[in-house]
Amino acid sequence: MFYEIDKNDHGLPYNPIKACVVPRPIGWITSISHDGLVNAAPYSFFNILSYAPPYVVFSAGGHAEDQKEKDSVANVRLTGEFVYNMATWNQREQMNNTGLIVDRKLNEMAETGLRPLPSKLVAPPRIEGAPVHLECKLHEIIDLPGHDAVSTHQVVFGVVVGVHIANDAITDEGIFDVARYKPLSRLGYKDYAWTDDSVIFQMEKRTPEDTFGKPEPAEI
Numbered sequence: 195m196f197y198e199i200d201k202n203d204h205g206l207p208y209n210p211i212k213a214c215v216v217p218r219p220i221g222w223i224t225s226i227s228h229d230g231l232v233n234a235a236p237y238s239f240f241n242i243l244s245y246a247p248p249y250v251v252f253s254a255g256g257h258a259e260d261q262k263e264k265d266s267v268a269n270v271r272l273t274g275e276f277v278y279n280m281a282t283w284n285q286r287e288q289m290n291n292t293g294l295i296v297d298r299k300l301n302e303m304a305e306t307g308l309r310p311l312p313s314k315l316v317a318p319p320r321i322e323g324a325p326v327h328l329e330c331k332l333h334e335i336i337d338l339p340g341h342d343a344v345s346t347h348q349v350v351f352g353v354v355v356g357v358h359i360a361n362d363a364i365t366d367e368g369i370f371d372v373a374r375y376k377p378l379s380r381l382g383y384k385d386y387a388w389t390d391d392s393v394i395f396q397m398e399k400r401t402p403e404d405t406f407g408k409p410e411p412a413e414i
């Protein structure tokens with residue numbers, strides 16, 4: 195099948211686009227408002243973009259209720275800081291619940307039974323139980339034009355300044371055993387996945403010569 199985004203003529207019962215780029219990591223973002231109110235929300239339009247230093251990105255549409263920008267964006271715009279928390283199988287319900295709360299006066303971590311851990315270099319707290327926390331400073335926010343206020347996205351780029359990894363997920367060989375905590379990812383529709391040892395496999399990094407043989411010398 196083929197459809198054009200402008201015509202939206204896929205003819206399917208549900209828009210398939212979010213199932214077309216999967217799995218997506220879930221950036222569980224904590225931020226604080228100017229008066230210290232803690233906010234937590236999941237973003238599957240999220241990724242890491244580089245490593246020295248690492249930049250991360252999350253992309254937020256407008257709130258369906260009031261069309262305004264989401265609290266995470268407003269907070270980061272104001273304070274210049276946020277934390278990425280890795281969402282895992284154990285905390286899937288809390289993660290999902292933090293995606294529901296829209297009352298800007300509520301502390302979403304407290305409301306969903308999550309406990310805060312202090313960060314070291316930024317003010318927003320970390321979520322206890324998450325095996326990875328990335329403390330981030332705002333780099334830039336750009337707008338992606340959408341068809342309306344809800345589909346217009348603010349894309350928040352942050353630079354990572356501090357990294358926490360759970361000690362019990364680091365093996366004797368010094369490898370971060372990411373599967374131990376079953377990190378969650380987002381598929382399309384209502385679907386999610388987790389990563390564990392049963393789906394992880396290795397591939398050796400090869401050279402072009404290993405794979406394709408030595409090239410013949412070019413004829414002159």
Ligand SMILES: Cc1cc2nc3c(=O)[nH]c(=O)nc-3n(C[C@H](O)[C@H](O)[C@H](O)COP(=O)(O)O)c2cc1C
Nearest residue numbers: 235236237238239253254255264265266290293294
């Ligand atoms: C797994 C999951 C992934 C989500 N990903 C996004 C996303 O990438 N962008 C977005 O705008 N909203 C996303 N949402 C919805 C937001 O989390 C939700 O609108 C939340 O209330 C925003 O909170 P905030 O206003 O406190 O930032 C997602 C929700 C869930 C449960």
